[in-house]
Amino acid sequence: MPSDVEFRRLLIDLDDEMSNDERKRFIFLLGNDIPKRKRDEPLVDIFTILIDRGRISESNCNYLVELLERTKLTALAYKVASYSTKHTPSTSISTVLESSQPTDNTNVSSTGTIDNVPKDTPTLAELVNDINSEDSMILSESEQNTPTDIKPMTVQPDLASMFLYLENIDLKVFENDTWSDDFLKKINVNIHPYEYQRELVQSAIQAGNTIICLRTGGGKTLVAALLLKYYSIKKMALSKTEETKFLGFFIVPRRAMLKQIFEKLKTIGNLRILACDEHYDITKYLKSYDVIICTPQKLLDCLKAKTIFMSDIDLLCYDECHDTVVRNQYIGIMQYIMCRDVDHIPSVNSLPIIIGLTAVVGLHRSSPLHITNHLTVLCATFNCFTITSVLKEDNEAELEQYVCRTSEDEIICITKQKKFDMLRLSIEKELRNLILQLFLSKDTNPLRIFPEKDIDMNGYEQNLEMLKQSEQKKQQFPSVILINYILAIYRHLRSLADLTPDLVLSDLKDYFEMIYKSREHPIAVDTLIYNKCQSLLKTKLTQLEESEQILLNPKLDKLVELLKKHTEKPNSRALILVERTFYAQKICEFLGNHIELKCTIKPCWLVSQNGPDSKKSNKKEDSVLIDFRNGVYNVMISTDVVRASLDIPECSLVLRYDFVPDSIGTVQARVRARRTNCVYYLITTKDSQNYIKELDSRQCEQDLKEVLEIWKQIPSHEFKERVVEKQTSLIKEWSESLTKALATERIVSENTELIGDVLCRACGYHLGKLSRLRQYEQSYFISDHDFYNRIEEKLLPEPKEYVATLVTGKALCGSKNCRAKLGCIQMLKHHSSISPIYPLKCESIKIKLFEKENGNETMILKKQWKQMLFKIPPLEISCSENDEDIYYDAYDVVQTDV
Numbered sequence: 019m020p021s022d023v024e025f026r027r028l029l030i031d032l033d034d035e036m037s038n039d040e041r042k043r044f045i046f047l048l049g050n051d052i053p054k055r056k057r058d059e060p061l062v063d064i065f066t067i068l069i070d071r072g073r074i075s076e077s078n079c080n081y082l083v084e085l086l087e088r089t090k091l092t093a094l095a096y097k098v099a100s101y102s103t104k105h106t107p108s109t110s111i112s113t114v115l116e117s118s119q120p121t122d123n124t125n126v127s128s129t130g131t132i133d134n135v136p137k138d139t140p141t142l143a144e145l146v147n148d149i150n151s152e153d154s155m156i157l158s159e160s161e162q163n164t165p166t167d168i169k170p171m172t173v174q175p176d177l178a179s180m181f182l183y184l185e186n187i188d189l190k191v192f193e194n195d196t197w198s199d200d201f202l203k204k205i206n207v208n209i210h211p212y213e214y215q216r217e218l219v220q221s222a223i224q225a226g227n228t229i230i231c232l233r234t235g236g237g238k239t240l241v242a243a244l245l246l247k248y249y250s251i252k253k254m255a256l257s258k259t260e261e262t263k264f265l266g267f268f269i270v271p272r273r274a275m276l277k278q279i280f281e282k283l284k285t286i287g288n289l290r291i292l293a294c295d296e297h298y299d300i301t302k303y304l305k306s307y308d309v310i311i312c313t314p315q316k317l318l319d320c321l322k323a324k325t326i327f328m329s330d331i332d333l334l335c336y337d338e339c340h341d342t343v344v345r346n347q348y349i350g351i352m353q354y355i356m357c358r359d360v361d362h363i364p365s366v367n368s369l370p371i372i373i374g375l376t377a378v379v380g381l382h383r384s385s386p387l388h389i390t391n392h393l394t395v396l397c398a399t400f401n402c403f404t405i406t407s408v409l410k411e412d413n414e415a416e417l418e419q420y421v422c423r424t425s426e427d428e429i430i431c432i433t434k435q436k437k438f439d440m441l442r443l444s445i446e447k448e449l450r451n452l453i454l455q456l457f458l459s460k461d462t463n464p465l466r467i468f469p470e471k472d473i474d475m476n477g478y479e480q481n482l483e484m485l486k487q488s489e490q491k492k493q494q495f496p497s498v499i500l501i502n503y504i505l506a507i508y509r510h511l512r513s514l515a516d517l518t519p520d521l522v523l524s525d526l527k528d529y530f531e532m533i534y535k536s537r538e539h540p541i542a543v544d545t546l547i548y549n550k551c552q553s554l555l556k557t558k559l560t561q562l563e564e565s566e567q568i569l570l571n572p573k574l575d576k577l578v579e580l581l582k583k584h585t586e587k588p589n590s591r592a593l594i595l596v597e598r599t600f601y602a603q604k605i606c607e608f609l610g611n612h613i614e615l616k617c618t619i620k621p622c623w624l625v626s627q628n629g630p631d632s633k634k635s636n637k638k639e640d641s642v643l644i645d646f647r648n649g650v651y652n653v654m655i656s657t658d659v660v661r662a663s664l665d666i667p668e669c670s671l672v673l674r675y676d677f678v679p680d681s682i683g684t685v686q687a688r689v690r691a692r693r694t695n696c697v698y699y700l701i702t703t704k705d706s707q708n709y710i711k712e713l714d715s716r717q718c719e720q721d722l723k724e725v726l727e728i729w730k731q732i733p734s735h736e737f738k739e740r741v742v743e744k745q746t747s748l749i750k751e752w753s754e755s756l757t758k759a760l761a762t763e764r765i766v767s768e769n770t771e772l773i774g775d776v777l778c779r780a781c782g783y784h785l786g787k788l789s790r791l792r793q794y795e796q797s798y799f800i801s802d803h804d805f806y807n808r809i810e811e812k813l814l815p816e817p818k819e820y821v822a823t824l825v826t827g828k829a830l831c832g833s834k835n836c837r838a839k840l841g842c843i844q845m846l847k848h849h850s851s852i853s854p855i856y857p858l859k860c861e862s863i864k865i866k867l868f869e870k871e872n873g874n875e876t877m878i879l880k881k882q883w884k885q886m887l888f889k890i891p892p893l894e895i896s897c898s899e900n901d902e903d904i905y906y907d908a909y910d911v912v913q914t915d916v
């Protein structure tokens with residue numbers, strides 16, 4: 019029997035992992051279960067006796083778990099318990115599931131992205147986004163639904179420079195010749211591009227569709243901007259009519275990059291450019307702008323809704339076209355060009371030019387064959403048959419000379435301090451044990467859930483997130499509570515390497531207290547876990563205090579030292595980049611309270627804007643940036659590489675605090691540092707993941723070079739053949755999945771009358787009927803005059819004011835044993851009669867949808883409202899404001915709420 023073999027292997031593992039002492043203690047505890055004369059035998063024999071006597075078996079490990087727990091071998095006990103949960107026929111468990119769970123979960127198609135075949139589990143990308151967007155361990159004040167004051171960024175060239183004398187421009191020069199100052203003046207370009215950039219532009223024009231490879235810092239965006247200009251001039255020059263208009267899209271993978279790309283494209287002159295953030299309707303701007311910068315999803319939505327047609331677009335530029343996170347959206351757009359046999363796709367008369375931009379073909383240590391394959395797929399995906407890179411020797415030399423490499427940054431490796439490390443490891447161990455014990459105990463983990471991964475493995479956190487989502491779907495509230503606690507402990511555990519033990523433990527304690535106390539009637543599991551955690555944390559904190567040897571983190575010490583030296587210079591600014599919002603906040607607190615720094619350092623911190631659903635920048639955040647620029651603060655700690663390093667010329671020190679961002683971030687930080695000659699450091703330790711990651715990203719630069727060398731060896735016609743072949747199979751694959759996805763979508767959207775319920779994602783508490791769900795601008799809420807009874811209002815001491823609304827508080831789950839945050843309370847200034855509304859955060863709710871056709875019930879969990887497969891009706895604002903069904907009296911709510 020194969021499962022028996024697995025069980026025996028598990029026992030062998032136990033044997034391997036026990037020390038001699040532990041083995042002795044374990045056997046000692048067995049007592050009379052083992053005959054005296056056998057007690058000195060190897061553990062394998064002891065296990066054999068236990069199996070023969072029926073004490074342990076493949077289907078019953080309880081005895082073994084108990085013994086191991088008593089021997090204080092928590093990790094091993096955990097291992098056996100999680101094994102046995104996976105392998106025992108789950109009779110008792112499944113009945114629990116069924117009785118408390120009337121929903122049929124077998125056909126759940128909830129996490130499927132719109133452009134793809136539905137899948138059951140979230141993709142890694144979704145998880146990464148998820149984690150980025152709720153990176154903080156603190157409840158953040160700003161919300162997804164917080165209205166914004168940002169207008170779309172637009173540029174309209176002033177009239178003087180607007181007009182190009184098209185007849186004077188020789189496109190042949192643009193295409194083939196050197197560019198004199200006179201020529202550049204004619205096309206109204208005020209920057210003189212490098213020769214290597216000219217080579218790239220001209221090769222790209224030759225190639226038509228192409229992927230431009232240029233290493234970080236080389237100025238790809240300028241190359242793209244020049245191409246946009248070329249194609250727009252060409253179109254205008256060739257056209258005979260007045261109405262001819264150029265339309266290009268510049269697609270960026272992250273919203274945070276909108277501004278930065280916008281600033282760069284702006285410098286090119288004549289083009290009317292618009293950076294379109296999530297909440298603006300692109301279609302309104304099509305006629306008045308030449309280039310629209312947006313995220314792929316934005317364009318994809320328009321193509322899907324048929325408000326934009328591929329035929330209308332002259333040029334599509336994909337930034338960071340290798341980016342795997344947005345790969346599906348990029349493909350989604352390409353499907354509108356390539357999957358012409360699918361019914362839904364409108365026919366395309368004229369194809370847009372495709373330009374892909376990339377700096378990373380990160381494939382080191384791959385075989386040449388692998389590399390060629392990768393390039394083939396990349397090209398096939400973007401309908402390109404060639405790659406454009408700097409080939410001329412002179413130009414390569416120029417690139418070397420003028421564009422410096424990230425490898426010039428100084429890495430400061432902190433040497434280990436034995437005392438600190440011992441303390442850190444011991445605390446880590448206790449927190450790790452706490453996590454294992456919470457999973458192990460039948461009281462705190464009544465439904466016996468275990469994550470697939472071990473706590474020391476990479477991706478443990480994502481694994482927990484995934485488990486949480488599946489428990490939410492199954493409506494298992496106790497498990498959700500358990501995982502929430504564990505996630506917090508785990509995140510804090512990891513931060514021990516970067517912060518002081520005292521900061522970490524006291525924050526965890528306060529956090530648990532805040533969360534727990536917000537629930538009037540916590541469920542039994544909640545209380546149990548809470549008490550367990552608090553008692554451990556209290557003990558540890560007292561121990562730390564009593565030991566009187568307050569140990570700081572050596573990395574923090576180094577930071578303090580560098581800052582001390584740096585702030586001696588007049589009017590200096592330092593930027594510290596960290597991995598998590600939590601670190602930013604805590605380090606800011608730490609520096610602010612540091613005795614030696616108190617007089618010289620004025621720290622502030624800035625929240626990240628990354629992630630599709632994260633908070634929008636509001637006045638307060640922007641004022642932090644302005645105050646930093648003006649010198650009100652002289653040290654800024656931030657997680658947002660892109661925004662933080664936007665044009666702060668005063669900044670003279672950029673310091674990454676054990677933080678190695680993705681390639682984009684590195685570029686940003688680099689470009690800035692180079693421009694202002696500021697010092698640039700990475701603080702890390704030699705054994706850290708980040709040190710390896712940093713070396714890796716340096717390797718990437720080297721790789722690009724090698725990848726291009728390999729590519730150059732392939733004859734161009736041969737490469738083209740391979741791409742064509744790959745493309746045929748891709749198109750087939752895409753068309754199939756697209757047809758399938760569209761069919762599902764149709765079923766859901768034809769089901770016009772929505773039957774179902776909106777529930778709290780954490781606990782399943784009923785919030786309202788799905789048919790009452792309404793959309794008003796960016797807010798989605800339940801329009802029901804009874805709604806305030808379903809939630810707990812928590813008012814802010816002072817309302818936050820925005821252009822059209824006031825946010826007066828938070829809305830928490832109405833269940834007294836949950837109190838999860840659901841959204842905010844909003845007063846609409848122009849519609850006071852319907853205020854307040856309670857916009858719900860999509861990530862805090864789930865929808866139980868009843869399908870009429872087949873009688874199935876589906877649980878839908880999405881990250882964004884826009885991803886819902888059905889249309890949510892807009893709020894009808896009628897003239898008669900007495901319509902009781904929709905409107906309710908604001909004062910009613912305020913007065914009854916206590």
Ligand SMILES: [Zn+2]
Nearest residue numbers: 778781831836
């Ligand atoms: Zn709830």
